[in-house]
Amino acid sequence: MEAMRTHLAARGLDPARYRGVFVSDDSVTFALWNLSGQMVGYQTYRPDRPKAHDGDPREQRYFTFVSRYGARTPELAVWGLETAQAGSPLFLCEGVFDACKLHSLGLSCVATLGSDPKPLRQWLACLPQLTVAVCDGDAAGRKLAKFANQVVYLPEGKDAGDLAEQDLRNALASYL
Structure with missing residues (x-):
């Protein structure tokens, strides 16, 4: 173990x-x-x-x-919801390990468990806080953009879990 x-x-x-x-x-x-x-x-x-x-x-x-x-x-299901903080932007990532990287920066983030979380569309639209999609640098990753109020596009071929902490900080600088 x-x-x-x-x-x-x-x-x-x-x-x-x-x-x-x-x-x-x-x-x-x-x-x-x-x-x-x-x-x-x-x-x-x-x-x-x-x-x-x-x-x-x-x-x-x-x-x-x-x-x-x-x-x-x-069923509406996400991972990382316990990190959500009222009044703070809620970041959306595809996967668990991507969300962990944002959590380590002190950000509220949920993993939608894919790039096209259609069942979550209505819920996300009703949230009383800003939602920010952190889109993987590929065509599939960019689909997540349509589910959020704002978008951060990562470099081609990269996801949040791949980036070094400083590179992720640079990509999310306007939110930190």
């Missing part, structure tokens, strides 16, 4: 900082919460697995399960 904790630290994640992070020898599982504070799913990360798997999706690097209402509407 120590090797996994070292790997997570290198990616900017301190499991003790968050509720619902479960670390084992070969994986880490992140509890996902809805806007009422209920656990509604999980994402498991296995760094030694392939990004995609032709068979069982549970065998790939990231596997996400989110419960559904009546099998039609996806």
Whole structure:
């Protein structure tokens, strides 16, 4: 388990900082919460697995399960909601490790668990605070821009989790 904790630290994640992070020898599982504070799913990360798997999706690097209402509407689920601070901008990132990097800068940030979080559209539009999408430097990442009031575009081929702290600070300078 120590090797996994070292790997997570290198990616900017301190499991003790968050509720619902479960670390084992070969994986880490992140509890996902809805806007009422209920656990509604999980994402498991296995760094030694392939990004995609032709068979069982549970065998790939990231596997996400989110419960559904009546099998039609996806449950609203994000990761990192416990960092939200009233009156502060809420940053949106695609992934957990991206959000951790923003948390380390003292920013409120949620991982939308993808670049096109359509089920979250209405909720995000109703928030009483500024939302800022931190878009990965690729075509998929730029989709997140349409879900926020403001946008920060990262360099081509980079996401927040890839950037050195100073580079991320530079990209977010107007918010720090």
